[in-house]
Amino acid sequence: MSESDATNALSVRNVVKQFGSGPNAVTALNNVSVDIQSNEFFTLLGPSGCGKTTLLRLTAGFEQPTAGEIFLFGEEIEDLPPHERPVNTVFQHYALFPHMTVEENIGFGLRMQKWSGPEIRARVNETLALVKMEQFATRKPVQLSGGQQQRIALARALAPRPKVLLLDEPLSALDLKLRQAMRNELKTLQRETGITFIFVTHDQEEALTMSDRIAVMSAGLIQQIGAPLEIYERPINRFVADFIGDTNFIETRIDQVSGNRALCVAGGELQFETDVVDGHGIGDAVTLAVRPERITLQKTMLRSKDMPVIEEATYLGTDTSYEINIGDGVVVTVRDQNAEAGMGRFAAGENVKLTFSDGAARMLVD
Numbered sequence: 598m599s600e601s602d603a604t605n606a607l608s609v610r611n612v613v614k615q616f617g618s619g620p621n622a623v624t625a626l627n628n629v630s631v632d633i634q635s636n637e638f639f640t641l642l643g644p645s646g647c648g649k650t651t652l653l654r655l656t657a658g659f660e661q662p663t664a665g666e667i668f669l670f671g672e673e674i675e676d677l678p679p680h681e682r683p684v685n686t687v688f689q690h691y692a693l694f695p696h697m698t699v700e701e702n703i704g705f706g707l708r709m710q711k712w713s714g715p716e717i718r719a720r721v722n723e724t725l726a727l728v729k730m731e732q733f734a735t736r737k738p739v740q741l742s743g744g745q746q747q748r749i750a751l752a753r754a755l756a757p758r759p760k761v762l763l764l765d766e767p768l769s770a771l772d773l774k775l776r777q778a779m780r781n782e783l784k785t786l787q788r789e790t791g792i793t794f795i796f797v798t799h800d801q802e803e804a805l806t807m808s809d810r811i812a813v814m815s816a817g818l819i820q821q822i823g824a825p826l827e828i829y830e831r832p833i834n835r836f837v838a839d840f841i842g843d844t845n846f847i848e849t850r851i852d853q854v855s856g857n858r859a860l861c862v863a864g865g866e867l868q869f870e871t872d873v874v875d876g877h878g879i880g881d882a883v884t885l886a887v888r889p890e891r892i893t894l895q896k897t898m899l900r901s902k903d904m905p906v907i908e909e910a911t912y913l914g915t916d917t918s919y920e921i922n923i924g925d926g927v928v929v930t931v932r933d934q935n936a937e938a939g940m941g942r943f944a945a946g947e948n949v950k951l952t953f954s955d956g957a958a959r960m961l962v963d
Contacts, residue, residue, distance in 0.1 A: 695737065919943060
C-alpha cells in the first residue's frame, strides 16, 4: 500500500474485471487505476458498456475483481463483503421498500446495524431535514413523486453516515427540470455532509455541473481524468473531445512550427494556431478539435465561391447553429448567440468571415 492509498477515499490499482472465461470472456475493466480524494465529488462518465457501473459495483462489493487491488481509506477491501464496507449505494430506481413508510425506509439500515430506538429516531429526523422531506415521514413510497422518492433513497443511504456514497445514475429516471434541480441539491448535500460522492452517469452536463473531477471512460479504460474545465477545454484525445460537448474535427497538416506552437491551414486559407503534441513536425497530418462556440462569425460585403459560406442554419432558442463550408470540402459547425428575438443574424447562402478565440484549436493525440 502506498502513502496515497492511505490518504485517498478510494484507490484502484490495476484492476481487471472479466465476465465469463475462455474465448467468450468479456473484459469490462482493463487494467484501471484511479485515486479519488476524501470529500470529493468524483464522476465516472462514459457511454453504456464503458465499465463505469462495473467499477462502482466492485467498490460496493457486489462484484469481485479478476485482478488488481482496491483500497478504501487505506484498507484493502477485495475480500470484504458489502455489509462490512463503509459505503452505501443509491440506485437508478431507488429500491425503496413499498410496504414501509418514509421514516421506516430510512431507519431500516440503522435497525440492521442494531442502533437503539432513540438513536434511529434522531438520525431519521436529522436526515429527513437534510433532504427537506420532514413532512413526508409517514407516507409510503407510492404516495411520493419521482423526485421525492429519490430524496428518500438518498436519505436512506446517508443515514448510517457512510464514508463513501456511490450513486448509479440516480437522476436518469427524472424529467429534465427535476434533473437540473436535483444536480444542485446533490452537490449541496455533498458539501454539507463532507462524504465522498462517486457518481456514475452518461450525461456530460451532469458531470460538468456537479463534479470536482471527472474520469471519462470508454471500452473498459479511463481515457482522461481532470476537473470539468480541463476535460472540456483540453481533451486529451478524439474520444474525450467528441463525448464531452460538440466538437469540430478538422483534418489538416502542420504548416509551420515555432517553439511549442504550430500553425495549421484548413479549408484553403483559414489558419489555426495551437500547441504541438506528441512530437509532431512540419508536414505531419494532425486532427484539430475546435468547439463551435469558440468560432465567431462576422458579416462581409464580399461575395465569392472561395469564401466560407453558410450551408444550413438551425434555430436552437438561445443560439443558432450554422453549418459552414470553409473550402476543400471542410464543413464546420458554429454556435452563435441569439441576441434578439427570432432567427439568428445570418442565413443559409451567405458568405461570412470566421475568426477564432485564442486557444480555440487543440491538436489531439489521436
